Amino acid sequence: MIFTFGDMVPIIARNTDRAMVQFPAAPAMIGGEVDASKERWMSELYNARPMRRAEREIAESRECWKILEASPVLYLAFHDEPSPYVIPVTFGWEEGRLWVHGAPAGVKIELLRSDPRVGFSAHCGFAIAAGETACDFSVRAMSVVGSGRARIVEGEAERTRGLDLIMRHYTSASPTYRSNSLSRTCVIAIDIETIRAKRFG
Numbered sequence: 001m002i003f004t005f006g007d008m009v010p011i012i013a014r015n016t017d018r019a020m021v022q023f024p025a026a027p028a029m030i031g032g033e034v035d036a037s038k039e040r041w042m043s044e045l046y047n048a049r050p051m052r053r054a055e056r057e058i059a060e061s062r063e064c065w066k067i068l069e070a071s072p073v074l075y076l077a078f079h080d081e082p083s084p085y086v087i088p089v090t091f092g093w094e095e096g097r098l099w100v101h102g103a104p105a106g107v108k109i110e111l112l113r114s115d116p117r118v119g120f121s122a123h124c125g126f127a128i129a130a131g132e133t134a135c136d137f138s139v140r141a142m143s144v145v146g147s148g149r150a151r152i153v154e155g156e157a158e159r160t161r162g163l164d165l166i167m168r169h170y171t172s173a174s175p176t177y178r179s180n181s182l183s184r185t186c187v188i189a190i191d192i193e194t195i196r197a198k199r200f201g
Contacts, residue, residue, distance in 0.1 A: 064197045067144045068093055071122035072170075076100065076190075078111035078118055085111055091122075092165030098148065098190040099162040109186060112150050118190060121145045139200045146195035153187040162187040 074091040077084045085107060092099040098120065102108060112118075123143035131137045153159045160177070163185070167175040 063142075064144050064195050067124055067142050067197055068122055069169075070124040071144075072124075073122065074098065074100065075121045076108075076118055077120065078108065079115040080111055084119075090166060090170070092162065092167070092169045094165055096192050098192060099165050100188045100190070101163060101166060101185055102188070104184065104186040109152070112152065112188065116149045116151060117147070118150045119145070119147050120190070141200045142197065143200070144195055144197045146192055148190045148192045148194075150188050150190045153189050158189075159185075159187040162189060 072090075073088045075086055076089050077086045079085075087108060089100045089102070121143060123141050125141050127140040129138045129140055153162055160182070163177065163182075164175055167173075
């Protein structure tokens with residue numbers, strides 16, 4: 001028996017019309033064509049370090065794009081002492097770059113300013129495959145992991161572009177922003193340096 005967590009996938013409501021956006025809840029729902037330019041840069045960034053469980057690696061670099069597209073949350077890791085600092089964030093992305101946003105002050109910004117190197121992870125299609133005993137249980141999902149360098153975006157045009165890409169990940173509506181909110185929002189661009197994908201179950 002398979003217990004899916006589709007009902008637990010975050011649902012985002014737009015304040016304008018309360019329309020709801022549901023992300024895919026199963027790996028089988030990922031599909032479609034990938035833009036040639038995205039496939040090209042993803043192939044260049046794909047991390048060639050051998051994976052221990054090679055049979056679980058998703059060898060097609062284009063699948064990274066599909067998994068990111070189907071993932072509602074990005075987990076972002078910053079260098080900190082005595083251990084890494086990891087947070088879940090909403091995100092957007094384009095060719096070779098991730099976009100996140102947040103308050104202009106806080107732990108995330110403090111750590112970014114001291115060390116721009118970050119790690120990230122995202123997953124989709126999470127489900128539990130139950131077994132007769134605890135040892136027979138397994139997880140079904142697909143994930144991406146990678147690394148990059150983050151920077152705080154200063155120019156208004158680039159900041160707006162980053163926010164547009166974040167919104168595009170969650171809605172097809174054309175975004176509008178209140179000027180007072182926009183001025184208080186910190187936009188972060190992450191240039192992807194490595195990325196790879198894995199299938200569980």
